Amino acid sequence: MAQILEKNKLDEMIARLNGDGCEVFGPRKNDTSSWYGKISRAEEFCFDQILPDRPLKELFFPRTEPMMKYEIKKQQVDAENYVLPKKQRVIFGARPCDAVSLTIDDALFAWDACDEFWFERRENSVIVSIACNKKDDFCMCTSLKSSPDVSTGSDVLLHELVDSAGWRVSAITPAGQDFIDKLGDVFSTTSTDVSVKPPAEVPVKFDLDAVIRKLNSPEIFESDFWKTISVRCVGCGVCTFVCPTCHCFDIQDEGDVYHGVRRKNWDSCSFAMFTRHASGHNPRPDQASRWRQRIMHKFNYYLERFGQISCTGCGRCSRVCPVDMGVTQTLVTLSTNGGK
Ligand code: SF4
Numbered sequence: 352m353a354q355i356l357e358k359n360k361l362d363e364m365i366a367r368l369n370g371d372g373c374e375v376f377g378p379r380k381n382d383t384s385s386w387y388g389k390i391s392r393a394e395e396f397c398f399d400q401i402l403p404d405r406p407l408k409e410l411f412f413p414r415t416e417p418m419m420k421y422e423i424k425k426q427q428v429d430a431e432n433y434v435l436p437k438k439q440r441v442i443f444g445a446r447p448c449d450a451v452s453l454t455i456d457d458a459l460f461a462w463d464a465c466d467e468f469w470f471e472r473r474e475n476s477v478i479v480s481i482a483c484n485k486k487d488d489f490c491m492c493t494s495l496k497s498s499p500d501v502s503t504g505s506d507v508l509l510h511e512l513v514d515s516a517g518w519r520v521s522a523i524t525p526a527g528q529d530f531i532d533k534l535g536d537v538f539s540t541t542s543t544d545v546s547v548k549p550p551a552e553v554p555v556k557f558d559l560d561a562v563i564r565k566l567n568s569p570e571i572f573e574s575d576f577w578k579t580i581s582v583r584c585v586g587c588g589v590c591t592f593v594c595p596t597c598h599c600f601d602i603q604d605e606g607d608v609y610h611g612v613r614r615k616n617w618d619s620c621s622f623a624m625f626t627r628h629a630s631g632h633n634p635r636p637d638q639a640s641r642w643r644q645r646i647m648h649k650f651n652y653y654l655e656r657f658g659q660i661s662c663t664g665c666g667r668c669s670r671v672c673p674v675d676m677g678v679t680q681t682l683v684t685l686s687t688n689g690g691k
Pocket residue numbers: 583584585586587588589590591621668671672673674675676677
């Protein structure tokens with residue numbers, strides 16, 4: 352027995368969810384970009400791209416957001432914390448690698464201080480992912496021991512039917528089952544097996560265990576490899592901004608001496624200013640040391656601290672890099688005994 356969601360039921364699904372006070376988000380695009388955005392009508396969804404240019408993290412960790420506003424008076428400082436509007440959300444049509452990224456960043460945002468904004472949005476969101484049956488040359492989830500139909504991080508996983516008319520629906524978590532139960536007859540049930548499209552065949556590009564071993568070796572940190580591999584990098588930071596797991600941010604007070612807003616803004620380890628001290632000293636003075644940090648952070652430090660790699664294999668960093676870098680080339684070289 353299988354449950355089916357037909358594509359011609361999407362408008363009904365959106366209307367029912369909106370009627371219950373729940374917002375719907377999903378993949379959309381315009382002439383210049385694609386992203387996970389708010390959806391009001393089914394025609395706004397764009398399911399035919401490999402994955403949106405911009406990552407799912409934007410819906411949980413916006414590029415910029417207020418934390419509090421403050422006013423400095425003669426004898427006191429008044430501060431008012433920003434309160435997130437309470438909204439239930441369904442994110443429909445996430446790619447499995449983007450759903451995985453949320454579970455990776457959960458560890459970081461629960462670490463030394465709990466990020467309430469992140470977890471409030473996590474608790475209020477149901478993730479409905481669609482297994483990938485297409486890939487491009489940049490996809491590398493299988494190299495990270497994941498897969499195009501991995502269910503980690505998803506509440507519901509959809510597989511597209513062979514006739515493209517809809518999806519087979521599988522609940523992954525209790526929240527996903529609740530989502531299906533609430534929508535009831537939006538889904539149809541069939542007692543016969545249904546044929547779904549097979550997952551995309553994503554080739555394995557490197558040996559992750561070899562990469563991890565190499566990054567654990569004592570000689571790698573001071574190796575000239577980092578200079579050689581990053582010589583093209585112009586430090587634009589776009590690879591970190593499109594990365595679904597990169598999570599660096601800066602906190603800044605914007606206003607004048609008497610009042611203003613404290614904001615949390617994305618930052619990037621690729622920028623020269625990221626680690627520059629007030630004295631002018633910069634412990635990562637060049638692009639090679641910044642690139643080493645990016646790779647070590649994702650494939651060594653994060654693994655050591657949280658027991659997982661901070662990369663989903665989405666390939667976005669390689670797709671967007673203006674000088675044709677991204678992490679893939681570095682990982683392939685490390686795994687084939689580069690970095691000596
Ligand atoms: S996108 Fe490319 S050039 Fe820009 S910081 Fe990343 S690796 Fe360097």
